[in-house]
Every structure is written in C-alpha cells, then in structure tokens.
Amino acid sequence: MPNIMSSTNNVSLSYRDAGVDMVAGDALVEAIKPYAKRTMREGVMAGIGGFGAMFEIGKKYKEPVLVSGTDGVGTKLKLAFHLNRHDTVGIDLVAMSVNDILVQGAEPLFFLDYFACGKLDVPSATDVIKGIAFGCEQAGCALIGGETAEMPSMYPDGEYDLAGFAVGAVEKSKIIDGSKIAPGDVILGLASSGIHSNGFSLVRKIIEVSKPDLNSDFHGRSLADALMAPTRIYVKPLLALMASMEVKGMAHITGGGLVENVPRVLGDKLTAVLHKDAWVMPPLFTWLQQHGGVADAEMHRVFNCGIGMVVIVSQDNADAALAQLTAAGETVTRIGEIRAREGDEAQTIVV
Known part of the structure; x- marks a missing residue:
C-alpha cells in the first residue's frame, strides 16, 4: 500500500511554503486584542477569539429592531x-457603516471587520485594526470580531482589502424613515472632515493628471494629510439630538453626493432645495475641481463638497438643533428646505 504522506519529489511542504504564515496571523491577533478590549460595552458576551461573537440586546428596548450595514473603503x-x-x-471603514445605520435612528452596537491580503504584514495590519478600534470608540460600538484572510497571489505585495459590518438597534416606534418630512422643514448640513471615502477613483485620476507634490503645504498641513483625512463619525452628537427632539430624516452623504443621497429619505412628492452659497466649499474640493476641470454638477454628484451628513427637522426645532449640534462640536449650517415637488423635477435641486 503506498504511503499517502510521501511526496513524489521527496519535498515536504507546509502552509508557510504555500505563502500563508500562521505565526504572523497569531501575532496579529495578540497585537490587536488590547485595542479591541477598549471598545467593549454593555451587551458583549464574548470577545475576539471565538467562532462567533455574541451580543445581548439590553432591556432598554421594548421592541428592538436590528439595523445592519456593510461597506468598504474603496480605492482610497x-x-x-x-x-x-x-x-x-x-x-473610514467604521464610519461608512455606522453613519449609514445611524440615519435610520439606530445606535451602533457592534462591528466586525474583514481584512484580506496576499501576504500578512503584521505592523501595517495592526495599524489598520487600531484605526478600526478607534473608530468603534468614536461610535460607541464594540469591535466584537472579524476575519483576517491571507491569500497568496490574490493581492499584490503590500496591498489588502477591507470590509466592515455594523449592527445597531432602534426602538420600533422611533425608526427614522423620512415619512414625517413635510414642506417647510429645514435641512441642516453637518461639515465633513474632507473627502471621506467616496470618489477616490476620480481623486486618483486628478492626481495622475496634475502630478502634485503630495508632501507640499496645503492650508497648514500636507496635501497628503488633507486627502487621507478619515471620515467623520457623527454617531454620538446625533444620538443625543434624537433623544432631545424629533429628527424627521437624515442622509449620510456618500457615493452619489448630495444630489443622490438626500432623495433616499424623501417621499415621492417632496423636493429638497439646497443653497450652494449657504456653505463654503472647503479648499480641498476647490483644488480637485480646478485641477481636474470637474463640472459643478459632477462635483455635487461625486463628492460631499463639505457636507458629510444632512439632518432634516421642523422649522420650530431648527435653531435648537443647530445650537445643540454646534455645542457638541459639529460645524452645522442651514443649507436648505423641503418643498412640494413640482411635476417630475429632481428631488434634490442645488441653486
């Protein structure tokens, strides 16, 4: 009977010979445990390391509805x-998902990540997951688990991909779905921290064409710093606002910009009128537009143009909402209003 354990060429191969370093994977898990531990919150029943992560929804909810979201970082x-x-x-990874579920009124509870690479570099992977943990701290959710996949030949050396998954909860009676938005309501815009994580294929094309010095000074910091500024996480100030007054609708300004994201929370008979002179487009967007020759309409469709989150409240609550969000550290501007839609006009009009 042949020895099935023998190699025909007398070579003994290991997983490491195939390009997968299990020791490096173990080292990464140990390196990230302290950062994940800082994100723990009430409800977490098991930390990193098990086959499945467990979370108990507390008794603060009478009729809890789970809201989930997933996203990546794209070509940033x-x-x-x-x-x-x-x-x-x-x-960025955390922000893209937690901001998305927030707009439906959900409090982010926990987050999982997926990190895939061709060859695992522990220091850079640790930096990435430290960032994920910091984002979870900002959002008040637990980094409860994840997956690191080392797949030789799938990715070029030094590159990786990221995906994230957030789960939150909202009281059924407090779900924000835009159904209460009415003509006369006020649209508030919360400032972005920069480009966030959308439109980077165009950003990279503009860089390729204009060939700037990314280390050059750009309004007090390097251009690279401005381009890489992480996505702002709006969770805590907006959860506090929802607790103090009725928020009728919110829109996270991601791919599609203002013109395609605001309509996602509007009924068919409503139009959002945005006044582009109500806020100053940050210098980075002006730089992109000038160096790429990008039309105004394309800017509004691709980039957030300085507004990372839209909040819709009644006229009566507008001043109080603006004051509360400003006190919480947000830069807030009254950027428009809701009116009845005329015919088949666009649901977001920038004037």
Whole structure:
C-alpha cells in the first residue's frame, strides 16, 4: 500500500511554503486584542477569539429592531498604499457603516471587520485594526470580531482589502424613515472632515493628471494629510439630538453626493432645495475641481463638497438643533428646505 504522506519529489511542504504564515496571523491577533478590549460595552458576551461573537440586546428596548450595514473603503486604499499610511483607513471603514445605520435612528452596537491580503504584514495590519478600534470608540460600538484572510497571489505585495459590518438597534416606534418630512422643514448640513471615502477613483485620476507634490503645504498641513483625512463619525452628537427632539430624516452623504443621497429619505412628492452659497466649499474640493476641470454638477454628484451628513427637522426645532449640534462640536449650517415637488423635477435641486 503506498504511503499517502510521501511526496513524489521527496519535498515536504507546509502552509508557510504555500505563502500563508500562521505565526504572523497569531501575532496579529495578540497585537490587536488590547485595542479591541477598549471598545467593549454593555451587551458583549464574548470577545475576539471565538467562532462567533455574541451580543445581548439590553432591556432598554421594548421592541428592538436590528439595523445592519456593510461597506468598504474603496480605492482610497490605493492612495494609502502609495503613501504607506495605514492608521486612518480603519476609521473610514467604521464610519461608512455606522453613519449609514445611524440615519435610520439606530445606535451602533457592534462591528466586525474583514481584512484580506496576499501576504500578512503584521505592523501595517495592526495599524489598520487600531484605526478600526478607534473608530468603534468614536461610535460607541464594540469591535466584537472579524476575519483576517491571507491569500497568496490574490493581492499584490503590500496591498489588502477591507470590509466592515455594523449592527445597531432602534426602538420600533422611533425608526427614522423620512415619512414625517413635510414642506417647510429645514435641512441642516453637518461639515465633513474632507473627502471621506467616496470618489477616490476620480481623486486618483486628478492626481495622475496634475502630478502634485503630495508632501507640499496645503492650508497648514500636507496635501497628503488633507486627502487621507478619515471620515467623520457623527454617531454620538446625533444620538443625543434624537433623544432631545424629533429628527424627521437624515442622509449620510456618500457615493452619489448630495444630489443622490438626500432623495433616499424623501417621499415621492417632496423636493429638497439646497443653497450652494449657504456653505463654503472647503479648499480641498476647490483644488480637485480646478485641477481636474470637474463640472459643478459632477462635483455635487461625486463628492460631499463639505457636507458629510444632512439632518432634516421642523422649522420650530431648527435653531435648537443647530445650537445643540454646534455645542457638541459639529460645524452645522442651514443649507436648505423641503418643498412640494413640482411635476417630475429632481428631488434634490442645488441653486
């Protein structure tokens, strides 16, 4: 009977020979445990390391509805690879999902990440997951688990991909679905921290064409710093606002910009009128528009143009909402209003 354990060429192969370093994977798990531990919150029943992560929904909810979201960081990662900066893309990853579920009134409870690479580099991977943990701290949710996949030949050396998954909860009676938005309501815009994590294929094309010095000074910081600024996480101030007054609708300004995201919370018979002179477009967007020759309409469709989150409240609550969010550290501007839609006009009009 042949020895099935023998190699025909007398070579003894291991998983490491195939390109998977299990020791490095174990080292990464140990490196990130302290950062994940800082995100723990009430409800977590098991930490990192098990086959499944467990979370108990507390008794604060009478009729809890789970709200989930998933996203990535997109081609912003390509710029991170070029700059060898890995400490903020994890914040972007968390922000994209928690801001999405927030707009339906959900409090983020826990987050899981998926990190995939060709060859695991423990220091850079640790930087990424430290960023994820920091983002979870900002959002008040637990980094409860994740997956690190080392897949030789799937990704070029030094590159990786990220995906994130957030789960939150909202009282059934307090779900925000935009159904209460009415003509006369006020649209508030919360400032973005920069480009966030959308439109980077166009950003990279503009960089390719204009060939700027990414280390040059750009309004007090390097252009690279401005481009890589992590996505702002709006969770805590907006949860506090929802607790103090009725918020009729919110829109996270991601891919599609203002013109395509605001309509997602509007009924068919409503139009959002945005006044572009109500806020000053940050210098970074002006730089992108000038160096790329990007039309106004394309800017509004691709980028957040300085507004990362839209909040819709009644006229009576507008001043109080603006004051509360400003006191919480947000830069807030009254950028428009809701009116009845005329015919088949666009649901977001920038004037």
